[in-house]
Amino acid sequence: MTFSIVGYDPKEKEWGIAVQSKFLGVGSVVPWAKAGVGAVATQSYANTAYGPKGLELLEQGLSAEEVIQKLTEEDPDRDLRQVGIVDSKGRAASFTGKGCYDWAGGETGTHFAAQGNILVDENTVAAMAKAFQETEGSLAERLLTALEKGQEAGGDSRGMQSASLLVVKEKGGYGGYNDRYIDLRVEDHKEPIQELKRIYHIHRLYFSSPVPKKIVPIEGDVKAQLTTELKRLQFVSSSELSDEELQNALTKYIHSENFEMREQEQGLLDLDILDFMKKQ
Incomplete structure (x- = not known):
C-alpha cells in the first residue's frame, strides 16, 4: 500500500526515510531511524516490530542484509512483508515477500533502498532510485525528490493520502538534545507529497542557519x-x-x-x- 526510500549521507552522517501511501498517517508506521545506527522502512501489512527490532540488530553490528534475514526468518507472515534498510555504513538491502500485492518490488544501490507495493508498475521504484542517485543537495532534498519522481512515474495504484520525511543526525534535533533532525508528517491530504515539500521548506526556514x-x-x-x-x-x-x-x-x-x-x-x-x- 506504500512506496518508500531509505537513504544515507556519508558526509553529513545522516540517515532518513521518505514515504507515501494511500493510508492514513503512514509516518506513524513505516519510518524508523537512529543516528549512527541506520534506518528502516517497514511496510505492506507492516510489522512495526521490524522498526525497533531492526535498529537493535543494526546497533549490534549486523549488516542491512543480515538484519533483514533475521527479521524475516522469525516472522511467520514474512511473505506479506516489505522492508528496506540502510545500515551504519550505508549498506542497503530490500525485501519483498512473495505474497505482497502487485506491483511489488525493490531496488538498492549505493546508500539507498527503494521499495513499494500495490504500485501501478515497476517504474515507481526505478524512478525513485534514479532520482536519488542523480539529485544533488541534502539527504532530505534527495529523498523528497525521489518520492516526488516515484509518484510522477505512477505511484500507489490506489492514489495518495499521507506522506512522511524522517532524517536523523547526531545532536541534530531541536536544541541538540536528540537526533530527530527532521520529522515531518502529512497525515491526510489530496496532495501529500507536495504538502510535505511545503512543510519541509518552512522547517528549513525555522531551523536551518541563515545564509x-x-x-x-x-x-x-x-x-x-x-x-x-x-x-x-x-x-x-x-x-x-x-x-x-x-x-x-x-x-x-x-x-x-x-x-x-x-x-x-x-x-x-x-x-x-x-x-x-x-x-x-
Missing part, C-alpha cells in the same frame, strides 16, 4: 520594505519610525513567529524573514 549573503543592513529599500510589512502585519501603526522603534517591532515579530534562529544583531536583517513576511 550569510542574505544578512543585510536595515537601510534604504530594505528598511522601507521592512517598515511596510511590519505595518501591514500590524506590528506598528505608523510608517514614521525611529531606528529603535523599527528594531523593537522587528524583534517582536521575530519572537512571535519563532524565528529566533534567524535573529541578527541590531541593525541587520535576514532577507529570508522579509520574504516570509511578504507571503503572509
Whole structure:
C-alpha cells in the first residue's frame, strides 16, 4: 500500500526515510531511524516490530542484509512483508515477500533502498532510485525528490493520502538534545507529497542557519520594505519610525513567529524573514 526510500549521507552522517501511501498517517508506521545506527522502512501489512527490532540488530553490528534475514526468518507472515534498510555504513538491502500485492518490488544501490507495493508498475521504484542517485543537495532534498519522481512515474495504484520525511543526525534535533533532525508528517491530504515539500521548506526556514549573503543592513529599500510589512502585519501603526522603534517591532515579530534562529544583531536583517513576511 506504500512506496518508500531509505537513504544515507556519508558526509553529513545522516540517515532518513521518505514515504507515501494511500493510508492514513503512514509516518506513524513505516519510518524508523537512529543516528549512527541506520534506518528502516517497514511496510505492506507492516510489522512495526521490524522498526525497533531492526535498529537493535543494526546497533549490534549486523549488516542491512543480515538484519533483514533475521527479521524475516522469525516472522511467520514474512511473505506479506516489505522492508528496506540502510545500515551504519550505508549498506542497503530490500525485501519483498512473495505474497505482497502487485506491483511489488525493490531496488538498492549505493546508500539507498527503494521499495513499494500495490504500485501501478515497476517504474515507481526505478524512478525513485534514479532520482536519488542523480539529485544533488541534502539527504532530505534527495529523498523528497525521489518520492516526488516515484509518484510522477505512477505511484500507489490506489492514489495518495499521507506522506512522511524522517532524517536523523547526531545532536541534530531541536536544541541538540536528540537526533530527530527532521520529522515531518502529512497525515491526510489530496496532495501529500507536495504538502510535505511545503512543510519541509518552512522547517528549513525555522531551523536551518541563515545564509550569510542574505544578512543585510536595515537601510534604504530594505528598511522601507521592512517598515511596510511590519505595518501591514500590524506590528506598528505608523510608517514614521525611529531606528529603535523599527528594531523593537522587528524583534517582536521575530519572537512571535519563532524565528529566533534567524535573529541578527541590531541593525541587520535576514532577507529570508522579509520574504516570509511578504507571503503572509
